[in-house]
Amino acid sequence: MTTVLQLGKRTITAEEVIPLLSSYQMLPQLLRESIIDQAIASIECTSEETAFAYQQFYQQNQLTSDIQQQAWLERYCNSQNDLGEALIVRMLKIEKFKRATWGNKLESYFLKRKSQLDQVIYSLIRTKDKGIAEELYFRLQEREQTFAELAYEYSQGSEAQTGGIIGPVELGTIHPKLAQLLSISQPGQLWSPMPLEEWLLIVRLEKLIPAQLNDSMRRRLLRELFEGWLQQQLS
Template identity: 30%
Template sequence: MKSLECLNQSTVKLLNKNSLLLPLIKKELLKEKIENFKLEEKEINKILARFFEEKKISGEEEFKRLLDDKQINRDEFINTITYDIRIKNYAKQEYGHQAESHFLKKKNDLDSVVYSLIRMKDPFKAKELFLRISEGEADFGTIAQKFSEGSEKITRGIVGPVKLTQAHPLLVEVLRTSKIGHVNEPISIDTWQIIVRVEAYQHSKFDEQMSIAMATDIFEKELEKESKTILHGMISIN
């Protein structure tokens, strides 16, 4: 990479030793890739208008003072505030055609769930409470608030919405296979007895926003891979 040719052998070794070389390579490689992705003036003006509103900047004179304070020119500032959208535009153009297949591979990880949870250490008490709830003798939320030994007692047992994969693998299996509203028998996870009921599933869908997110995810993975290749090359040379 041309921008890194200024680094001598000692600098490369020092940066790599302190785990700074790879982030630097990624940043410079990213800048190189999106360099030619300029926005139209109309879009830039919209972004500037939002910035002015958020920062309560009244006009161009105040904006110029801001640039002076930051010691950057207008073009540099615009490059900074349009950075994220240019990344998305690049990802959409280069990897948009792979976005849907990537989404289908990751869909299970993207789906969310809301569930009610009660956890406690005593298996006999857990069994007793499960029977009371499942037979309609007690309300799940009331029992969770009174008996649950985790932080979910504050929310009457409600957890989520959260990504399915954020839960313990054993709990994930129960959540995936449960019908909404069904109270599951207590399961053992580590030292806990867990009673769980699925309240709602939030299935991810492939729309424009998701397409951009998936394309960006692919781009980030490719960027990481390419950066590591460059890193190994620089280390082997030095």
């Protein structure tokens, strides 16, 4: 048997590697990374791209001084070349693969996803009592009390702690029925009590924040497309 790893007093042989990875539930991760390696094998990086990638990596990990960078290298890598090949250059290749594969599809994908990416700030009161819901809606219509006052006193969810205010949150992260209502609302529009599961909701849209295809959104959408592709490969 061939020794593959020596971990302290424990010797791990080649025959033990796969059973151990399986028992530690690490085989899916190994397969994932292997698929990625195959996908980026033909990607090449210029020296300028690599240098910029190093700079970004150090900034993102707050390794701003030479001492911090060297300490990180000594802790995780044998040398700077090891770090570049095993980590930084690999991440750079993955990003280049994403842009090459889906970069020209981002605008159409963004438009497809925009209705879920738009953010809203809204006020919410929820109760299980129909009579209370109707009374609170009437008070709001007549402006007898503010939404915040009523939410603090009557709302039965966590929004009571914020005077009913929720957000900003993406429409795609909230209940589809509520998201649909908010998507057709105008700022300041108050809706009569709406049944949703075991609750009655009184909702008012405060602000709609349209999603924008900026740099951070481009990175996010590329990551989504990449992960979707990777899941297809894994299955």
